[in-house]
Amino acid sequence: MTPLIAATATSTDATPALLAIGLLIAAGYVVACWIWPFRACTRCHGTGKFRSPSGRTWRYCNRCSGKGAQLRHGRRLWNALNKH
Template identity: 40%
Template sequence: METVMLIAAVTAAYLAMCALYPYAACSSAACEGGRLKAPNGKSWRNCRRCRGSGRRRRLGARLLGRAAS
């Protein structure tokens, strides 16, 4: 029973954090603030994950958004 309460508390804290801070830094290893070097190494292109913003929406924030709609 204590384990269930702990899991519920951690989940509630994570969802509260996602409601307050819905964006995190892009987790792509090659992303440098939303830009990636093109394969030829001479030009830049937007990161596919963050679409050039350098930030991505957290999973919990996406779940909260779907639950609200």
């Protein structure tokens, strides 16, 4: 028997392993949303403000209202589900 045929004859279905990895990643994201519900704002990169091109003046970020943080999508979903 050639090595190529022997390798294909003993292959197993990878679906349970992929499902287990997917569930592990999802559980990790749920834990991250529970411990760290906020993430850095994507527009101002967590600073909460923007500088003018001259660098002298600044303004607050409109997306995060100058806080520099936003709720994660998973935490927003968690809050919506727990409201009822």
